[in-house]
Amino acid sequence: MMNGPSLLRDLRDLGAVRAPATLAPTVLTRLGLVEACAAVETTIGRLWVAFRGNSVIALRKAASARAVEAEFRRALGRSVPVVPELPARLAASLQAALGGGGTSGVRFDLGGLSEFERAVLKKALEVPAGQVRSYAWVAREIGRPAAVRAVGSALGRNPVPLLIPCHRIVRSDGRISDYIFGNATKRALLAAEGVDADALERSARDGVRYIGSDTTHIYCFPTCRAARRITDRHRVPFRSERQAAGAGYRPCRICRPAA
Amino acid sequence: MRNESRLAAALADDLPGNFERAVLTFQDRLFAFSLRLIRSAPDAEEITQDAFVRAYRALEGYSPERRRSLALRPWLYRIALNASRNHVRRRRPLIVPLDGDRPEMAADAGSRPPALVERAERRRDLAALVEQLPERYRAAIILRHVEGLGYAEIAAILGQPVGTAKANAHRGLLWLRRRLEAGDKEGRP
Numbered sequence: 016m017m018n019g020p021s022l023l024r025d026l027r028d029l030g031a032v033r034a035p036a037t038l039a040p041t042v043l044t045r046l047g048l049v050e051a052c053a054a055v056e057t058t059i060g061r062l063w064v065a066f067r068g069n070s071v072i073a074l075r076k077a078a079s080a081r082a083v084e085a086e087f088r089r090a091l092g093r094s095v096p097v098v099p100e101l102p103a104r105l106a107a108s109l110q111a112a113l114g115g116g117g118t119s120g121v122r123f124d125l126g127g128l129s130e131f132e133r134a135v136l137k138k139a140l141e142v143p144a145g146q147v148r149s150y151a152w153v154a155r156e157i158g159r160p161a162a163v164r165a166v167g168s169a170l171g172r173n174p175v176p177l178l179i180p181c182h183r184i185v186r187s188d189g190r191i192s193d194y195i196f197g198n199a200t201k202r203a204l205l206a207a208e209g210v211d212a213d214a215l216e217r218s219a220r221d222g223v224r225y226i227g228s229d230t231t232h233i234y235c236f237p238t239c240r241a242a243r244r245i246t247d248r249h250r251v252p253f254r255s256e257r258q259a260a261g262a263g264y265r266p267c268r269i270c271r272p273a274a
Numbered sequence: 275m276r277n278e279s280r281l282a283a284a285l286a287d288d289l290p291g292n293f294e295r296a297v298l299t300f301q302d303r304l305f306a307f308s309l310r311l312i313r314s315a316p317d318a319e320e321i322t323q324d325a326f327v328r329a330y331r332a333l334e335g336y337s338p339e340r341r342r343s344l345a346l347r348p349w350l351y352r353i354a355l356n357a358s359r360n361h362v363r364r365r366r367p368l369i370v371p372l373d374g375d376r377p378e379m380a381a382d383a384g385s386r387p388p389a390l391v392e393r394a395e396r397r398r399d400l401a402a403l404v405e406q407l408p409e410r411y412r413a414a415i416i417l418r419h420v421e422g423l424g425y426a427e428i429a430a431i432l433g434q435p436v437g438t439a440k441a442n443a444h445r446g447l448l449w450l451r452r453r454l455e456a457g458d459k460e461g462r463p
Contacts, residue, residue: 022450025400026419028393034305035319039297042326048290067290126291 051098052087054080055106057113057177058207059200063087065095069105070124073174076196090174091127109178115144115208118178125174131159135169142183145208146238146270147215149187155274167193177204189219210238218252225272227251227264234259239270278346286341289333296346297326303347303421304354310416311358313405321361325354348430351421355413355431403453411446418443 043049047068055064063083065073073090077083080097087095101109108120118140125133134157142148150170154163170181171193182201185191191212194201202212215237227234228245234253235242253259256266256273266273281299284292304325309318329350333341386394407415417428418439428443429436 022400022447022454023419025396026404026415027422028397029310029401029404029416030306030420030422032302032306032309034301034322035315038301038305038319038322039294042297042323043294045323045327046293046330048293048330070290124290126288 047102050093050095052083052095053098053101055101055109055113059177059196059203062177063097064101064105064109065091066101066105067124069102069108070122071105071109071175071178072124074176074178112178117144121178123175123179128174131157131162131165132169132172134159135166136173136175136179136181139170139173139181139184140179142180143240144180144183145210146236146240147183147185147205147210148236148270150184151187152236152272153184156271171195183208185215187224189216191216222254223252224255225253225259227253227259227262232264233267234264234272235267236270236272239267239272241267241269282344282346283342285333285344285346286338289330289341293330293333296329300347300350301326304350307351307416307421308354308358310401310404310420311355311412312362313401317361321354321357324361325350325357328357329353345427345430348423348427351417351423351431352433399457400450403450406453407446407449411442411449414439414442415446415450419447 040049050065050067050072052063052065052073054061056062060076063075063077063086064071065075065087072095073087075083075086075090077086083097084094087093100106108122112118112121125136128136135153138153138156150166151160151163153170154160154166157166159165166184170184173179173181173195176182176195182194182204186193191201191205192198205212218237223237225234226237226239226242226245227250228242229249229251233241234251251262251264253262253264259266260273277299281292281296285296301322304322305318308321308325309315312318312321332353336344404412404415404420413432414428417423417431418425423431425436425440425443429439432439432442434442
């Protein structure tokens with residue numbers, strides 16, 4: 016009864032099955048590829064971390080657990096379910112990073128961003144705690160010197176503020192502004208890292224962009240660790256790269272104030 | 275398959291972000307393949323899951339170029355085949371109830387039209403025969419006649435020359451026909 020062409024047809028029939036509905040979710044869970052979010056306590060209050068596996072996708076503030084969903088929908092264009100806690104390894108790496116231990120242990124999942132946005136964020140990640148750089152510096156460093164404004168908006172959309180320290184990027188005129196968690200928070204974060212934001216703004220307002228050392232004839236961004244070691248009587252303020260170059264100074268190789 | 279190479283490119287670009295798509299694209303095929311290899315739905319689900327997990331781990335170690343140039347479909351079938359072999363090896367001594375726990379037997383036959391019942395029975399009997407196929411024929415038969423793949427792809431999955439894959443599928447078919455004829459004489463397959 017099953018011979019000839021009907022055997023082939025019946026064999027073909029055996030392929031007409033569907034995978035159980037539980038299959039794909041189980042695979043994704045086993046691989047840690049399911050998105051979720053959970054709360055984490057930080058120095059600037061409770062934040063919400065969206066993650067997949069041990070990678071951070073986004074970090075946001077929200078007034079309540081209910082507001083979280085809307086917040087992530089705005090940030091990521093999709094909703095992320097809330098779970099009671101972070102995976103242990105991720106929680107440990109976040110605690111270390113938010114406690115000032117550096118973000119080297121944190122993995123980011125920035126798949127939804129453009130190449131340009133990723134380049135900007137990667138560059139911001141290089142700025143050490145306690146130092147600031149300008150939007151123009153980021154633009155030049157990533158090879159897009161004219162894209163200063165785009166750098167500003169890419170940092171404004173930083174999905175993982177704090178972890179990728181966009182608060183360490185300021186305007187060239189020194190003004191502290193444009194922070195996703197508000198300017199007061201940006202100042203507080205910088206202060207906690209040892210940056211005197213007021214002094215920085217004041218001297219920038221007076222036109223000081225760089226500090227040189229008259230012993231080495233090297234000039235730096237004012238917050239560069241090399242600049243902060245220059246003693247008062249050897250500090251030489253500069254208004255521009257041209258002025259520094261004209262005085263026979265070369266840019267610092269650590270903070271790279273000029274190409 | 276154009277979709278397949280687009281998917282391979284997407285995996286090369288962003289593996290964690292696009293792997294779900296790969297699972298959704300291939301899960302029915304790999305599940306059907308595993309189910310016909312070992313004829314237990316829970317085992318087939320586990321094998322398919324293991325296969326995807328292994329595939330992901332392997333892709334993590336591949337360079338983007340290698341991911342991009344991967345022929346996903348045969349590669350995944352091959353991983354599923356290996357996963358099923360490991361599963362069989364791992365499995366406790368098999369004591370299967372004569373009824374139940376078999377996907378084709380679970381359905382309630384009583385309320386369905388006779389033609390459908392007959393078809394379900396034929397399917398169940400044939401599935402049992404396929405599972406009894408000698409190992410060297412079974413994967414070839416399933417890939418060729420259940421999954422409908424071409425011999426070049428089957429040969430790649432089985433790691434055999436095309437001629438061997440063809441011969442195994444052919445002999446497997448003869449084996450099935452002989453068993454079916456013998457079954458017809460006894461009134462049962």
